[in-house]
Amino acid sequence: MGRSVTMRTVAEKAGVSTKTVSNVINGTGSFSPETEHRVRAAVEELGYRINPFARGLRSQRTGTIALVLPNVYQPFNAELAEQVIRAPETQGLKVVVETTRGDAERERAVLSTSHKELVDGVIYVPQALTPEEYLPLPLTQPTVVLGERPAQAAGMHLDYVEIADEQGTHAAVSHLLAQGRRRIAALCEQAEPRAGGRRLRGYRRALEDAGVAYDDSLVIGVDNADLWSSGAGAVARLLRTRVRFDALFCYNDVVAIGALSVLTRSGVAVPDDVALAGFDDIDAARFASPPLTTVDPQRATIARRAVSLLRSRMDMEDFRELPGRCESAGFVLRVRRSSSATSGTPGESP
């Protein structure tokens, strides 16, 4: 292969010093248009690519951000990752997707020491760690958290992009109530500092606002680790208890599709006997039979806001110079046939 082509090779070919090459490439310092042209020509001709290790070692910048999620096999996460990678704000950055498998140790490692030198910033979707656990960790790089901003985070130099868990669920359940449903079951992950807890709050508040009594026997927990069968299992249990219900709010679309599968098999008609709503608006939701009513948490917006918050902090001298910020992504209720016999066609929504 011969020696690899370095900045020195380019410099020699262009008849300048390596520093000048560096300047041209990074747009730092000053140089004449003529020099710039010679350097660029040499780069082109030699097929020179900058060595990211050397650069990283020297400048402590990597041009890479990490997206830290529990996994990528759950559609919401996969589609979120896609949005982060595609967001226009991401231009010029590399995104590495890091999965933690919901392992507390891994999450801890990513947030504090381990990544310091590898990435310029982190977008973190907490799963195993509660705010009480992750907030005290010494932050070593700019970080954006996706999820509700806890009160304790006020003083920290951490940015948040809030997902409309509670409001979205409130809207979905209110919609079910508006269809005349009164016995609305909920299949929901119940862990409190997490999305499940927040969605459950939205559920209760919607019932309350409509003056419908909360009934404990209508709420079934699901397990985050295997949502597909969890949804199916939960609905099977619910059917066995013979508790009457005419609607079902599900923690997310995956649970809802699992549930739908069992309902259909059991001869329960959706939406006639039971109206169904999920959360996330994953691609599969539009193509369920019937298409699934769901809350679109606006992944694209989440991704753009997160990257943009992160970038602004990455561009600062010291990323701790700004107090923590917090933005929200909003939501859109996508009403489809699983909750209302007449509206929604597959393939419609943007």
Add this chain to the structure above:
Amino acid sequence: MGRSVTMRTVAEKAGVSTKTVSNVINGTGSFSPETEHRVRAAVEELGYRINPFARGLRSQRTGTIALVLPNVYQPFNAELAEQVIRAPETQGLKVVVETTRGDAERERAVLSTSHKELVDGVIYVPQALTPEEYLPLPLTQPTVVLGERPAQAAGMHLDYVEIADEQGTHAAVSHLLAQGRRRIAALCEQAEPRAGGRRLRGYRRALEDAGVAYDDSLVIGVDNADLWSSGAGAVARLLRTRVRFDALFCYNDVVAIGALSVLTRSGVAVPDDVALAGFDDIDAARFASPPLTTVDPQRATIARRAVSLLRSRMDMEDFRELPGRCESAGFVLRVRRSSSATSGTPGESP
């Protein structure tokens, strides 16, 4: 924050030289148990973490492999990525997932120059490039390709893990034939050097083996870029043409679920009027209504074989010293209710 803790800090604390610290950490050279203990204690106490840039710069090893795919939002890709990350063979390696969006330029870049210094090896799922295009590229690092090994690859130092596209499809279509179906439509991506072409070959061969005539009007192309609506759209077109069909083989499960959605809406009963089979065995397939018969290409096996081939080549002095190898992953036909009224229950298959 103070100065960051480097190997020198550790060395001073342990009263040895930096090289000795390096030796202990990497298990190179030799050192007394006593020294080792002192060094490890110092590392522990200072919370020292090796700087990957410095190491990478020096040793040209990164402990990272790249998984290069068109995207991660399609469930097959997401689940494949998960398997690669989780494979026991991956122990001790970091996996970065790189998406190309089916862009030829990006694929080219990853295969030749661009990644050279960042990763020790690449697992590549071709999409935009044909073998004619990617084989001539100068390989700069160990590479494993997922997909059919073309004849031209014989002399190259490239390993392949073959997915049983043709055989799997043959089995699925044969199964449909065994159910007594004779007018079997196919919704398939048709590009020849890719999976679509290979699956279509399996389809034709199965018909042939059963002595059923191939009918061009039963084959409809789908578009890889948006498979969900593509499947739905294709089936809608098929229904409009009024061509009679009693079974449907789909390029993959996503297409199948899109198709199922339209069939159900149009009052076509699955499997009574039309039996349905897909490919990939994504999680969602088990929870479709009815559950989807599909070909499981054994993602876990694919992932393990790929990583293990890659590792062996990474461990060599020069990765070109071994001729190209090729392994196959096999497949399992998962028969569920979409193709046979009596068998298959949701949640059963492993």
Add this chain to the structure above:
DNA sequence: CCGACCTTTGACAACGATGAACCTCGATGC
């Protein structure tokens, strides 16, 4: 007791890019 030989350790020079400091030369201000 001496040299051969091994084990353990340390000094030093890379790896490739960049920040700090400095040098040169023509233009500008007073």
Add this chain to the structure above:
DNA sequence: GCATCGAGGTTCATCGTTGTCAAAGGTCGG
């Protein structure tokens, strides 16, 4: 006419590790 300035460069040290080589200390056969 002399100090000053900025544009356009350059030189050199340095980021944190690891490969090379040599030295220090110990063992052992003769």
